[in-house]
Amino acid sequence: MIRSKVALISSVVILSICMCLFFPFPSNVMLEANTIFMSFPIRNQDGYILLGIIGSILFIIAMILLVIGMKKYHVRTIVIVIIVYSLLPNFLITMYQETLASGITAISYDSNGECDFEDAGEDLLNGECNLILHNRSNEAVSFELEFLDSFMEDDVRMGALMNLAGPYRITIESNHKKSIHLKKLLDLSEVPNHINGGTSSNVHIKIIDGDKTRTL
Template sequence: MVKNKKYLILAMLFFFISIALNFPFPHEYPRGQEKSVALGFPINTMNGVSYIGISGLVLFIISLFFLGKSLKIYHKRMILIAIVLVVFLPLEMINAYQKTFATGIYAVEYERGESFYRFEMKDDTTLYAVCHLPFENHSNQTVQFNVEFYEKYLFEDDYPILSLMNEGEPYEVTLLGKERQMVRIETEIDLSKLGRDSLSAEGWGINLMIVDGEKVRKL
């Protein structure tokens, strides 16, 4: 079945490097992006295209080329399996790790798509804000952490909304072992101190960080 072992090894090498560059743990963004920021490399083009994403895709295509060249038969079948693996393997690896070896905040899963927020004025200067955040602790141990909010994408004329929640921090969350909880966080913010007029907003998909001492996960 194997025609060229060197090509097969190269295929596996490029395959796993492509996964490592785009591995979404412990943060929501790829692992390669975190390393690029730390080393001072640019991660996006001026048009917002990710260098990390492009690099990972190129390496994956190269791995498919070497995979095809390394086999005598079943070329198309194995390439199809590789494509399926690159899509699902990282998520399954994260899921398996969180349910077995992970501890502390690394065992916490945040379902961002199910989170939502609502901001409305209580009076002329006071903003009432409430967020609903779904968390699940996959470990057997109780986990405690603080929640902080951030803006993922902010255009020139936009005003930061979610980060206003940080005016009322700290927000401490406690999850018992194997507990799944929809955490409700609410606060009142004096907009007059921030030089803001009235404000109202609601939406889904909240960007946040969970913090435990020096440990931080950006989700």
């Protein structure tokens, strides 16, 4: 079944390097990307990302070496490796957060938050956001929460408008998943070319504790 141990070991080493290049912790390094291959950001609003392109090439080389190293079951092996490669980072992060992490490094976010905005009059907007954060540590964690605009929104401020009514101080008890609901009346009189309404899905956030920050 194994044709070349050298090719297989080389494939594993290269895949490990690829995973380390853009490991999504403590901050999610993929947020600014608008073109992605596997776990590699290829392009963002500033142009192509050289390291992401190099990582993509290395990943393809690793797959080729994997095929070279196997006598048969090529397709099946590639599919299994891709699935494991996609799931392993989240598994490792969860293991770390539940065992060694403390403070904001123990906070996880599924990125499924949503913000809705409705016109409330001239230069006024009703903003309402819902998201779920999980404290995986054995101690309560307190931090400030900020909203970030999506890098896909082409300079249109939406999610970050909620910061006009901030900062938001959040405390999550140990080993607790907290549903956060924020509803604020936003004064946009000093915001040029602002929106009059809309919905922002998969909102990005920043959590801050002193000089420590994480972008999720």
